[in-house]
Amino acid sequence: MSLAKRIIPCLDCENGRVVKGVKFLDIRDAGDPVEVAKRYCDQGADEITFLDITASSDDRETTVHTVEAIASQVFIPLTVGGGIRTLEDIRIMLNAGADKVAINTSAVLNPEFVKQAADKFGSQCIVVAIDAKQVSGEGEPLQWEIFTHGGRKPTGLDAIEWAKRMVAYGAGEILLTSMDRDGTKNGFDLALNRAISETVSVPVIASGGVGNLQHLVEGITEGKVDAVLAASIFHFGEFSIPEAKKYMASKGIVVR
Amino acid sequence: MNRVVVIDYGMGNLHSVGKALEHVDKNISLSITSDAQQIQDADRLIFPGVGAMRDCMAEIKRLKIDKLLKEARLEKPILGICVGMQAMLDFSEENNGVDCIGLFPGRVERFSEGQKDENNELLKVPHMGWNEVKQTFEHPMWHNIVDKSRFYFVHSYYVTPDTCKENSATIVGESTYHKAFCSALADDNIFAVQFHPEKSQSCGLQLLKNFLSWDGQV
Numbered sequence: 001m002s003l004a005k006r007i008i009p010c011l012d013c014e015n016g017r018v019v020k021g022v023k024f025l026d027i028r029d030a031g032d033p034v035e036v037a038k039r040y041c042d043q044g045a046d047e048i049t050f051l052d053i054t055a056s057s058d059d060r061e062t063t064v065h066t067v068e069a070i071a072s073q074v075f076i077p078l079t080v081g082g083g084i085r086t087l088e089d090i091r092i093m094l095n096a097g098a099d100k101v102a103i104n105t106s107a108v109l110n111p112e113f114v115k116q117a118a119d120k121f122g123s124q125c126i127v128v129a130i131d132a133k134q135v136s137g138e139g140e141p142l143q144w145e146i147f148t149h150g151g152r153k154p155t156g157l158d159a160i161e162w163a164k165r166m167v168a169y170g171a172g173e174i175l176l177t178s179m180d181r182d183g184t185k186n187g188f189d190l191a192l193n194r195a196i197s198e199t200v201s202v203p204v205i206a207s208g209g210v211g212n213l214q215h216l217v218e219g220i221t222e223g224k225v226d227a228v229l230a231a232s233i234f235h236f237g238e239f240s241i242p243e244a245k246k247y248m249a250s251k252g253i254v255v256r
Numbered sequence: 257m258n259r260v261v262v263i264d265y266g267m268g269n270l271h272s273v274g275k276a277l278e279h280v281d282k283n284i285s286l287s288i289t290s291d292a293q294q295i296q297d298a299d300r301l302i303f304p305g306v307g308a309m310r311d312c313m314a315e316i317k318r319l320k321i322d323k324l325l326k327e328a329r330l331e332k333p334i335l336g337i338c339v340g341m342q343a344m345l346d347f348s349e350e351n352n353g354v355d356c357i358g359l360f361p362g363r364v365e366r367f368s369e370g371q372k373d374e375n376n377e378l379l380k381v382p383h384m385g386w387n388e389v390k391q392t393f394e395h396p397m398w399h400n401i402v403d404k405s406r407f408y409f410v411h412s413y414y415v416t417p418d419t420c421k422e423n424s425a426t427i428v429g430e431s432t433y434h435k436a437f438c439s440a441l442a443d444d445n446i447f448a449v450q451f452h453p454e455k456s457q458s459c460g461l462q463l464l465k466n467f468l469s470w471d472g473q474v
Contacts, residue, residue, distance in 0.1 A: 002433070099455065122306055198378065202382065
């Protein structure tokens with residue numbers, strides 16, 4: 001047997017509560033992050049990703065306490081993202097109990113930051129989060145561009161080239177979100193995931209668009225990713241982690 | 257009181273190991289330290305590690321942890337985790353080659369990139385996620401853990417112990433990623449694992465629980 005494909009529930013948190021927006025709008029409350037994380041862990045989630053989407057940086061304290069509380073009760077890997085800007089931010093999160101940090105906007109603003117972070121803390125804890133949007137028109141060769149600020153700000157960076165560069169700089173994993181699909185429940189952007197997963201040597205986590213269990217399967221079999229991330233299908237009880245694993249296993253995917 | 261020291265040599269976050277230990281037994285006396293006296297006084301030692309081997313070994317030598325471990329292996333149970341396990345071998349290929357502590361003969365090598373699995377899919381490096389550990393040797397540390405349970409791994413290098421030499425360790429766990437590699441090894445008083453028990457949910461917590469009551473005998 002081989003390495004299992006991972007299912008990663010994602011907790012988007014704002015001011016200490018789990019929320020999940022549809023295309024960053026219509027935010028619904030999905031509970032206390034510590035309880036939610038513990039429930040997913042008990043159900044057999046392979047990792048937990050905690051994304052702090054709190055707009056202001058004033059509430060960093062809340063985030064640190066939440067990460068500490070999760071880490072003292074959840075004994076599976078925990079990735080923390082959102083507002084990671086400095087080496088000190090990374091140190092604080094790792095000390096609070098995060099196993100990995102996800103760097104997004106700061107990597108775009110200062111790619112060297114990823115290099116410094118990987119040198120200092122090791123590639124194993126540096127995840128680069130990439131938000132990509134398709135920019136090629138119909139009939140043109142597929143192309144995706146990196147966007148920041150929740151998908152509002154184009155950067156001019158080609159997603160595949162950017163992923164390669166981030167891995168060369170020491171990213172140990174790529175968290176790849178399709179901004180076209182995020183919140184739509186129409187499934188992952190499989191072409192995007194496949195293009196990047198087959199290009200880089202490190203594991204890729206597919207994110208954005210999961211609406212049913214078949215989408216998780218397609219992410220692995222067609223998107224060729226190593227892990228699948230989903231939020232709303234788990235938060236609002238549409239599907240449980242064991243149901244997702246059972247379904248994936250029935251399609252021949254190795255799961256834990 | 258069971259005095260447990262998690263050896264802290266400045267590499268990465270050791271709180272998760274501490275939290276997991278306290279979760280399985282609230283009555284232990286836990287210290288996370290590099291203090292020689294505390295290491296010498298402990299009933300059992302955890303030797304974790306993350307990060308690059310050159311930096312790890314520099315700190316291990318500066319703090320004389322290599323010497324303390326050589327003494328301790330004769331006296332008390334030691335659990336090596338991840339880079340802690342790797343540092344127990346003679347030599348690592350990482351960072352263009354680093355001499356390690358040498359508690360056991362053997363080397364640490366890198367997974368080669370670009371390998372394909374049986375379905376012709378690219379095997380990623382680091383080896384990250386939950387993989388099976390085949391228990392190749394009966395050992396008290398495997399108590400109440402089903403053979404071939406999955407544990408959480410994250411590493412780009414793996415140990416290849418030389419099992420023919422004197423003082424060699426026994427391979428007690430084996431996993432497969434492109435090829436079989438040693439995921440757990442043991443010798444009197446020492447049990448070392450490539451995976452992270454503190455991040456491996458119930459199986460990992462059971463292993464830590466076993467360690468807290470292990471007498472160091474096989």
